Amino acid sequence: VFKFTNTGDHELILLTVKGSCGCTVPEDWPKEPIAPGATGEIKVTFNSANRVGNVKKSVRIEANTNPSVTTLVVTGKVNEK
DSSP, rough: OOOEOOOSSOOOEEEEEEESSSTTEEEEEEESBOOTOOOEEEEEEEETTOOOOEEEEEEEEEOOOOOSSSEEEEEEEEEEO
């Protein structure tokens, strides 16, 4: 879960939220505008099936911000069973 605060002077609108692949899925995020000073969360799920070793996946967010694109990065290590 990525938590954030709108530190701007205007409502924050998340236009698109997309994972870099099918194994990294943004499941839930605010669909309504976020008021200045308000907080929000983006829930991301990573499916580690058939993966072993270091992982680095991303979630691309397009919003009414400057710059308009922000990238969240999920890193970790998947151990063998």
